[in-house]
Amino acid sequence: MNWTGKDMDTYLQQKEYIDTLVVPLVKVETKMDNMKTSASSTEFVMHLASLIETQFKGRMMFAPPFSYTPATDHQQMAQSTLQEFSAATFKHVFFLTTDHIWTSMELPGQVIWMPSIPLENMDASLRQSILEDQLRQVLPKFTEQWAK
Amino acid sequence: MSSKVSRRQFLSYTLMGVGGFMVSATVMPMVRFAVDPVLQPKGEGELVPTQQKADELTETPVRVDFTIKDRKDGWYKSDVSNTAWVYKEGDTVIALSPVCKHLGCTVNWEGDEKHKNEFFCPCHNGRYEKNGKNIPGSPPLGPLDEYVVEVVDGYVHLGKTVPNTLV
Numbered sequence: 001m002n003w004t005g006k007d008m009d010t011y012l013q014q015k016e017y018i019d020t021l022v023v024p025l026v027k028v029e030t031k032m033d034n035m036k037t038s039a040s041s042t043e044f045v046m047h048l049a050s051l052i053e054t055q056f057k058g059r060m061m062f063a064p065p066f067s068y069t070p071a072t073d074h075q076q077m078a079q080s081t082l083q084e085f086s087a088a089t090f091k092h093v094f095f096l097t098t099d100h101i102w103t104s105m106e107l108p109g110q111v112i113w114m115p116s117i118p119l120e121n122m123d124a125s126l127r128q129s130i131l132e133d134q135l136r137q138v139l140p141k142f143t144e145q146w147a148k
Numbered sequence: 149m150s151s152k153v154s155r156r157q158f159l160s161y162t163l164m165g166v167g168g169f170m171v172s173a174t175v176m177p178m179v180r181f182a183v184d185p186v187l188q189p190k191g192e193g194e195l196v197p198t199q200q201k202a203d204e205l206t207e208t209p210v211r212v213d214f215t216i217k218d219r220k221d222g223w224y225k226s227d228v229s230n231t232a233w234v235y236k237e238g239d240t241v242i243a244l245s246p247v248c249k250h251l252g253c254t255v256n257w258e259g260d261e262k263h264k265n266e267f268f269c270p271c272h273n274g275r276y277e278k279n280g281k282n283i284p285g286s287p288p289l290g291p292l293d294e295y296v297v298e299v300v301d302g303y304v305h306l307g308k309t310v311p312n313t314l315v
């Protein structure tokens with residue numbers, strides 16, 4: 001499910017089935033040297049999120065991506081903004097990111113960190129197969145939590 | 149919705165004119181997306197070629213990916229990747245939609261070791277027989293949709309989804 005009015009209607013009727021929230025975390029940098037990396041990683045995370053969403057539409061709700069800049073105090077973001085998601089609404093919460101810093105933070109859910117792969121020069125079918133490879137790797141992290 | 153009517157009028161007027169041709173080249177892809185279901189006669193639709201050769205199909209469903217070009221949806225997508233589970237029943241090619249009839253996850257053929265010869269939905273353990281029939285006791289309440297299939301020059305072409313006719 002996506003964070004749209006229509007999907008939310010479905011969610012509200014099917015709460016007991018849609019028990020997982022996924023929150024993408026993306027770093028937005030405007031320093032010349034890092035801008036390209038930032039854009040490319042964001043593209044990767046959003047593509048991956050959209051692929052996971054198609055596969056698991058009926059069980060996962062995807063929040064809009066949470067963006068921050070290099071100046072962000074991650075510790076504080078983890079303890080305030082993101083802490084909101086520990087509320088009982090969703091049984092499972094995942095954070096999807098390519099930014100390594102989150103792996104060392106206390107977050108109210110599982111952090112799924114992926115190395116970013118630049119997709120911009122790939123043709124559609126290569127991109128699809130790369131993303132599916134990545135999906136296969138993150139899959140166990142979801143199913144493990146669901147099985148608990 | 150009055151916008152539908154005016155859009156159609158707009159189309160027919162502009163298409164009549166010479167300039168309409170040029171307008172249609174730029175506007176058509178967008179307008180077609182919105183108007184298509186209205187203008188399309190039932191049972192037909194644009195068929196999209198796939199890489200799958202019809203004579204390589206067996207009775208075991210295989211995953212066939214295909215892409216619908218130029219569909220604007222979301223921020224990053226211009227093409228939509230689609231998937232079908234395709235197999236042969238005698239001489240007929242059957243293509244089922246992988247979209248679970250419960251809440252829309254993607255189902256897999258033999259996706260669960262405990263249930264051979266079935267489609268399995270990992271989200272809430274939904275189960276379907278090979279013809280797409282939902283197995284009572286699992287969450288889905290209806291059978292998997294079918295794709296309109298045609299074999300053109302030996303290759304499987306897929307169209308839109310229609311309600312299951314096999315169950």
Ligand code: FES
Pocket residue numbers: 017058059248249250251252253269270271272273274275287288
């Ligand atoms: S979405 Fe397939 S069983 Fe619930």
